[in-house]
Amino acid sequence: MKQIAIWAAVISFLAFVVIWGVMGVNIMNGEYDSVTVTCWAGMICLIVLLASILYLRFTSWKCPHCGRIRLVNGQYCYHCGKKIG
Secondary structure (H helix, E strand, C coil), rough: CCCHHHHHHHHHHHHHHHHHHHHHHHHCCCCCCCCCHHHHHHHHHHHHHHHHHHHHHHHHHHHCCCECCCCCCCCCCCCCEEEEC
């Protein structure tokens, strides 16, 4: 699942950069009708990028002893009971 999140982040970032360029070209050419469409597409790319970054951040938050995902940032793992850090 992490590989999917990484690929989603990379693809959405590249798509956002391309869409940003297309929007700039449309503004320079005076074609303001398609700016709103590219703006919405850029916002969707940013939402996917942020969601995948948040997913990667919270799934990599693991206990060094048992390897399970920690849901809270405490001093002890609530799965194995060992002190973290």
